[in-house]
Amino acid sequence: MSQFMINMLFVGGSFILYIGIAYWARAGSTKEFYVAGGGVHPIANGMATAADWMSAASFISMAGIIAATGYASSAYLMGWTGGYVILAMLLAPYLRKFGKFTVPDFIGERFYSRGARLMAVLCLILASVTYVIGQMTGAGVAFSRFLEVSSEAGIWIAAAIVFLYAVFGGMKGITYTQVAQYVVLIVAYTIPAVFISLQLTNNPIPMFGMFGTHAESGAPLLQKLSEVLVELGFRDYAADVPSHLNMVLFTLSLMVGTAGLPHVIIRFFTVPKVADARWSAGWALVFIALLYLTAPAVASMARLNLLTTVYPDAAAQVVDKAEYDQILGNSIKYENRPEWVKTWEGTGLIKFEDKNNDGQIQFYDDTNTTFATEAESRGWAGNELTVNNDILVLANPEIANLPSWVIGLIAAGGIAAALSTAAGLLLAISAAISHDLIKKTINPNITEKGEMLAARISMAAAIVFATWLGLNPPGFAAQVVALAFGIAGASIFPALMMGIFSKKMNDKGAIAGMAAGLGCTLLYIFTYLGWFFVASTAMLPNTPEHWIMGVSPLSFGAIGAVINFVVAYAVCSVTAPTPQYIQDLVESVRSPKGAGAAIDH
């Protein structure tokens, strides 16, 4: 059976599984009119939360970006995990007690203002659409590979499927489908990792294998990887980052951005009992950690595998630099390239150009000026192989020569990750537009049918827009998602925090804060990445030399959040104070006792 057929089988099989479970969950309803105990078990809800949480960025792209940049990208792991904890501990319980499902609803109510609600809708739409761009980029890669089409075609197919999924599947109670998606996703992620870890280190647990000994060379795996990378002019895998400030800001930005993203918050409300909600948040963290702890192992092993595919001898035990020179000169011939390179070339995500016409593949860092002379002495005329970071996880099993069913499995996993998150986001966007924007602000008399139609249209518009931008993404999937987090972190997170923890914060302060945070962050991002991510309109090149104080656009969210806080407090101190009933409301939400009793007297 061809790989294509196997992929189809796995992807098709996983879809049948989701639809089957959705059907079973509906038809399986009992005779009772009211369910005892609330239905979903905390472990199941934890898995569903994890599936919502783990987007294409986490699944497809994160390991790729860690592989490409090493230690510097560990900020993704810290930021996203930390963000989840902040959300679960600091925000969700209060939002739940406040009794609002969506961020605009909360902000509109807490800041007793239509303007604040509108501002929140705007922030939410901008952040979510950016997030969807990342999802589409990732999903496009997955679809282009398994359908063996170009990445453009892949992204449009992904858009169509995500839209259908959101319109039909997204409308129903889908907790158990999400659970299935998590299982598919985590199995798909860990199985290749286990195989590869066994191959490289004889240790079946990837997290431990990463710190173990590389079986072929006898050297510690990470040390081996760093050696080879340095010999090729790449940055040392474990090297420190040039700007600590940037890394800290980046991590913070990812953390605070989490709070403003709408599709995960709702998961904290789906379990009726508060105690169960806490447990499911805990379980979700376990399930998320499972993937996040595997990702660095996948990344380092895949990078090493990629290098040893190009330079087959590099994996062996190497004594000195002279030996490396010889080994690296002996790279693989293009005509002998493995099958997976050929398939991925078809998608346009791997490109080869024989710059020195020697028929061999040279894969090194030709932007590294200090390495230029050494490259020249080896007769290299530039890097000849361009590998898109986003393919790494998907190509991983192929690089490691794993059985073809593993490849099918990972295709299904990648698509599951993209679908679950993208559908959740699209629902959040459509709800924000149809409910918060149209129904509550523009036209309160809209019919229920009109509202639903508006929801569908906005969903379609959002996906078309995101797909169009996803064709020329402003970065790899994980980076685009990081931008989304920056936007959300700079605009929504401070408003939520002040809404919950400050009784005094008033409407004008919140609006001004959100506007300032959002404006500054967008300005900074668009300066380097082009207006609305159209690269040609960038005003400054997106390289560290041009960044103000070495802060990358990805990290600016944290600064945006600080600006938001400062502006909000400044404006608040000179405008009318918050009405007493709102202050009482905030007090009651924060008090641990039943809020009902607090309102009653």
Place this chain on the structure above:
Amino acid sequence: MPDTFNVDQVPFRFLTEDEKILLLSHVQYKAYQPLDIVLAAGQPSQGVFVIYQGRIAESECSTQPGEQLIQQQAAFMHYQAGEYFGSWSVFNGKAIHNFIAVEATVCHLIPTQTLLELIDSNSLFADYFQQSLTAKREIIAQHAPNQDMAEFMLARIADSTIREPLIVEEGTSIEDATRLMREHKADCLLAKKGNRYGMVTGTDLLDAVILQHRSLSTDVSQIASYRLITIHPDDYLFNALIIMTQQRIERVVVMDAKRTLVGVIELTDVLSQFSSHSHVIGLRVERAQTVEELREASFGLTDLIKALISTGVKTRFVMELLAALNSRILSKLFDLIVPQEMHPHVCLIVMGSEGRGEQIMKTDQDNGLIYRDGLDWPQMHKVMNTFSETLISFGFPPCPGNIMVSNPEWVNSTKQWAEKLTRWSQSFEGEATMNLAIASDSKPVAGNTALFKVARNTFFRRIQDNEIFFAHFAKAALRFDTPLTFFGRLKDSAGLDIKKAGVFPIVHGVRSIALESKVAETNTFKRLEQLVETGVLQKELADNLSEALSYFVQVRLQQQIERYSGDPTELDETPNEVNIKLLTALERQLLRDALSVVKDFKKYLVQRYHLTF
């Protein structure tokens, strides 16, 4: 100009393409000036008229056509563009009423011949014109400006009380006749003379003896009036009333087509057609001095429901009437059992479907008691036990969930009650949700109503504007699949549980929205009306839901009555089962439409309460 005829409207859209062509080729175009008589009572049928533009009035008066008639408010029904009239005449042979153009009117006439051909060839189309009497009335009743009036009008003589007349042979003396009338408690008799009958009333007898000084031995057939005013048993009750009013008489003789005597119909019977049963039962309940008498009165309820339904009264009104009678029974029983001095300190409430006023057959007891904070009444639980026991003996089955005053859980002081409601509204647990759902439909029926209101208002103040609670509360409405396929057809052709498929989603969904909007009404229809008034729901959605719900209730009731054996103490095992095979094609279509309203409503709930999990 048949091209202006809209074949896409109901029922013509049921026709096939060929049939539509046949229809269009025969449709006649008719124009009328204001006050033109389109169809006069008694005229033979021309066919069915479909109004293209203008307005037609239907009136009962056959003698005075013209302007006067319209001004006399004799027109009881108006038809407008898109509506049709005259189908009665097609089936009855001739028109019963006058149809008069109120404005310049253009109609399309479908000739009787064509209509009958179409009815033969298309069963769905035929159903629309020919379904059971009840459904036919239903459709017409929806057009009527005054529901009660329409229902009254459409009741037939045969549906009403036709009294067996007292008949005496020729030669019976006035004295004997009077004695017979007294014995039979009759106030008139029919004197037979040959093949003819003559009417003699009490007034006639008085006139003969006192004014005309006839002897007591005079033959009654001599004073009888042989110009009998008769009516056909299939004629409308309404016509009987008209005749009686016009002729200033109080009874009309009912004779069938062969001029055979069927009976006599009395003015009082006609007038009490609607209110009679309920009135009688209501009176009996009011007059009851003992529990025994009350029990007797309450057994009449099931028969009353049957009678009302068979006269084609809208289910919704039956429900209202029944709710009123049930609460009268409860209130009377409360008066009989609870000591008088306790009445100001306690309040009896009914909950669930009874509280909503939506039960049809006698349903489970769902009741509770609220008493004044700090009330000292040691016998309370004993008395409440007696109360529940007595109700069971009345044929009100005990509540399976034990939601009865005999259960101390449901006997609370105002403070306890408000706290209980609040606790349930904060707990998100299945049982609490159910209790809250039942309790949020509660309605006071006896005792001190103020106690109930205090507790309810406290609770309303306490429920927060918590969307998460309402989401979990409302989610129960989505628990059961709507039995429609993706293409809108019925999933199962055999039977369905109408409560799960249609009634519960609407009732619970509306209840959630009502609770969220703090609507004090408990009846689903009234809740919908209030939600429209306060701008929470759109009128279109609310109207659709009302119609769908009343249709479900009606279908359920029809089938319950078909299953009913006549024993008031017997329980219906599957009260919510609707056997689709017993429905006509049109009824099935209506069921599908109603279910798709439910489907849309669920989508609305999903959106409103963010139920995407």
